[in-house]
Amino acid sequence: MKKNLLIIVLFLIVPITQIFAQTKVSGIVVDKTKQPVPFANIVFKNTSISTVTNEDGRFYIESPTTQQTLVVSSVGFSEKEITLTKSVNYNFTVELNDQESLKEVVIYTGKTSKKDNPALAILRKIWERKRKNGLHLFDQYQMEKYEKVEFDINSIDSAYKKNKLFKGMEFIFDHVDTSKITGKTYLPVFINEALSDVYGDNKIAKVKEIIKANKTSGYEGNQQILSFIKDLYSDYDIYNNHILLFDKSFTSPLSTTGIDTYNYVLKDSAFIDKKWCYNIVFYPRRKNELTFKGDFWVNDTTFAIKKINMAVTKSANINWVKDIYVEQEFEVLNDSVFILTKDYLMSDFAVNKKEKSKGVYGKRTTFYQNHQFNIPKPEKFFKEEVNFVDNEVYKKNDEYWEENRFEKLNKDEQGVYKMLDTLKTVPAFKRLANLVTILASGYINFENFDFGPIFSTFGYNEVEGLRVQLGGRTYFGPNDPWRVQAYTAYGFEDQKFKYGFAGKWMIDKKNRIIISGGNRHDIEQLGASLTTSNDVLARNYGSSAFITTGSNGKLTNIELTNAYIAIEPVKNLTFQTGVTYKTLESASPVFSLDYYTTLPSAENPEGVIKNKTTQSEFNIQAEYTPKRRTIAYGVERSIANSPYTTLFVNYSQGYKGVFNSDFNYKKLEFYYKQPIIIGPLGRTNLILELGKTFGTVPLGLLSVVPGNQTLFTIENSFSNLNYYEFVTDKYATLQWNHDFNGRLFARIPFMRKLNWRELIGVKAAYGTVSDANRAINASGLNYVAPENIYWEYNAGIGNIFKVFRLDFSWRGSYLNMPDINRFAIKGSFGFYF
Structure with a gap:
């Protein structure tokens, strides 16, 4: 975006450069009723310099040498030669006459026939030889x-x-x-x-x-x-x-499917560089599809x-x-x-x-x-x-x-x-160039310091009310070997300051060995994502969305400190290991993370309850992103392409007693995303997430199937789920979504000009939670796991006014639970081609 x-x-x-072409001609080709003739062939006589008119019949053609005759032709019309009296001819109007006589010539008008078309015979030869x-x-x-x-x-x-x-x-x-x-x-x-x-x-x-x-x-x-x-x-x-x-x-x-997509016409033949070649004109059979118009010359033997x-x-x-x-x-x-x-x-x-x-x-x-x-x-x-x-x-x-x-x-x-x-030395131009950088990066540069990200300046949640955040990072250039970043935030409802800071340093450039660490004290919406992130400065949209649906007070005070080392021994394969120390405590009186340290018994009917989780954790992970392209060579890089496959594996182990940690456990997580381009049918995305926690842990350390109570689409979350609706210690989720890129709407005449794009998808989750984890729960939240498979399906319309998308989502199972969302509407903004 x-x-x-x-x-x-x-x-x-x-x-840009000034190229003094000797002959330039632009204009429009029309028929005798003054209607534009699309895909007409324009060529300078006795040359291979040619072009094709667009759908409005307009054209522009240019030659580096002086030309005196322009030849205009189109299937179903008589060829017309025009004498050029000057080197520059703009706003030309060329009128073609209907072809009166057909002598042993097959003419194709509109949709060309797939039978007895010499152009298609040549096309099949191209297919046979294209890998030779x-x-x-x-x-x-x-x-x-x-x-x-x-x-x-x-x-x-x-x-x-x-x-x-x-x-x-x-x-x-x-x-x-x-x-x-x-x-x-x-x-x-x-x-x-x-x-x-x-x-x-x-x-x-x-x-x-x-x-x-x-x-x-x-x-x-x-x-x-x-x-x-x-x-x-x-x-x-x-x-x-x-x-x-x-x-x-x-x-x-x-393409081998070109016959169903294009019309082809054998237009001419001539010697080019002493090789006899055929000239074939092509243009699309239907509008609004991702197609070309034009022509090509192909050799008659190879x-x-x-x-x-x-x-x-x-x-x-x-x-x-x-x-x-x-x-x-x-x-x-x-x-x-x-x-x-x-x-x-x-x-x-x-x-x-x-x-x-x-x-x-x-x-x-x-x-x-x-x-x-x-x-x-x-x-x-x-x-x-x-x-x-x-x-x-x-x-x-x-x-x-x-x-x-x-x-x-x-x-x-x-x-x-x-x-x-x-x-570049003109102040006005510098200001304009800086504006481009600010909007693209989200940071305002002051010498060697970037202020931002500016898009995170304001937020809202039920605990903090209106939230204002200020931050910045060091920035000496795109290839900085080290970078320090920090922020502070204030909530006008809870009247508390929050903060976070982090630093990273690339100690080996060849293999991208990077050490990093930081600390964050903030309020977070846990359960808005599934696969664990230990990024100190990460903050999901669910934590500060201005408008939400239903009650959204299940927020957590989090104190997170970590130290990591990462290496990239092979291009796009990264290994990372480190330690994390965190404390979790409810930030709202309507939400609890309480758990039993001593279960209720005959001697102690109420048990012993603790409301704060303290945990240290060892972590090792691997990420593989084949075909991902990056730019810059510093400690932080920009992604230069999308989409690409992502494979992520994470192993975590908690140690009880280390820095007063409360629990022993092991956690294994797996994430896989596969984008698939299906030619003219659009693009599919498949996302699979798997995970299991071995050991007894409280709510704050369990895996929550991610809900979405905002009004906006959030990838990897379930649109019809509330936060903490499903809690698991073993889970599997699968998401499939497909963007047809407007191919279906293009077949509907009254919708064709809107250029809307159709989207469909299905999401499913399966999970369980152990009896031991249920037993230590003292939060008052009834643990529900999607043991019978939760699923929802959606259909959407994208490209509304080119920047807006609407998704309509229906709940497919667990329809009898209280306070559920059977139907949801989510929106999103973005600049996309």
Whole structure:
């Protein structure tokens, strides 16, 4: 959510290079009734430079050389050639006539037939050969890579330039240029270049990239934006059935399911680089699905792609992105091997998809060269570094870049770097850049100190009433080897101060050996999460939600002190061990954690009761997060991608008598989360939690099936359960939820334009509690365990106004218990693609 929030902020605050193309044409294609013609083919005559009109019939095409004739065609219409009298032609209107005669030509209009379509015959050949082309032909490969990423504000006009926001920064508009894809003016705000060597081994399915040089201007050093860029521009393969962009799974036009998703038309054939190729145009069969429109050239013998251009359809159910354009070019090696040499991806971020809306371009251009094959590397070569950074790659001088760039920068591109470096010294720009950082990180920076997190400043619960919290952390940079963090809070109802502080220090960078410790004295809603967290400064939303349902006074005074050491010997595999000391005591007169130290007997009918639990605990845990990508190399890192698999195992042992501890016990916990992308059907999440406590313990140390008495959706909690409704010492919970990404609503005409997204899910819990644990209970709370399996199910609507989600939840069992919630409505806000 934080990363996507950056896009919204950039629309408002982020203020490229000039490429002097010789011929530019933009306009609209219409039929004789003046209705737009979508997916018409536009090409400069006798070239392979082409584009396809969008759903509104609009297009933009550009050539680096002078062109005199534009050819426009579409299935069902006569081809039209237009003579260009000048190099720049904007707001062109091209009218096509219906095709009058058909001589041995099959024409496909609307949904093309799946029979007797020559384009489909070619497509099937592509499927047969897709794993026998390109880099897949070799056991090993290596190549050099050059990548340039740019962010630009687009649709710059005279009114925009006069905006008071840019007072003192007017010089930046000297660098405005026109996009070769959309024809819109744009202004750069960020440029990053990287040179690297790429090694791959198809036998063991391993790829390693070694960065040789990196150069950044604009938001240099901003880890939130760099993290966003890493996530934004994930790698993709057009031969795969689905292409993942912006966390969405788009059906590839080369997919084996493409026949059911796209219409294909064999449009042309020609020699390209001395290879005879077919040109196939594709466009979606239905609106609102995650699809592309465009065309590709494919070789007639190897059936390898020579060139492909595709754009996401305007009706695709994706937020904050108005246009996505992909262009790939392949060169021929050894007469028959087609190798990807250029990959260009442009995205137009905007609040809405209106033609004139202003936004931000995100562009990535990647070149590959100097390919070598079948040079084996030992398997250990591909082992990922746990925590490696070579600062020398950021220190390359201008002479190095001038010599090693695959594509030379022209004078205007070099001027952009100077402009951005100058811009960073302008106070107004600094203020805007700081605002981006504050909203993304939640902290306000003062020299080497961050104030925050600002989103935790206010809260409310029945014990504290209105809660105000202030805090901060040390911050010298994203790669700090140590960090100290603290907060203090005050409740206006209980009139008490709370506090917490923690510190961590990375004593070994290579294996990320980190020691940490801290102390917290606060009020907490136990039973709002299942798997134990010993994070000193962690605080769940249930502890300070402003609005709750039912009675919410089951709060606990907690004093928590811990010391830990962690190591990451293998990338994304972390081990941690340490000790914890805590005391637990009820914070409310309506709630009790009392337990018997001496059970009632004939001699002592009332027994001996204690209301405070004191416990020391040894802990060891392991966490494995394969395919998780992180950014920064300090004691704290940012996550650069989602989703990823999470596997967590925790073992705890309590020791009676150590620091006056009350109990001996052992506890084992297991957590597993598996996200699954099911192509066009959306995304599924499976979450499994298991746990068992061996020994006799009181309520404060038992496992509580997590309820949710807030009005907001909380992951891993049960929407229809109250806090402490189910108590266990042995449990198993399973959650399944699925997001269809609007695929079902897209089939309903009156709902299609809303771009809502359907969500469904089921949650279940099983657990028991021993007779011994029941016997020492003196809290007055009747222990109920879900021995007959508690379950609930939900259906929801997401993407309401692009930022809101509603979940409707029904209780499926334990319907006769008092004060239960048979039906619940939860909401959540978030910025999602």
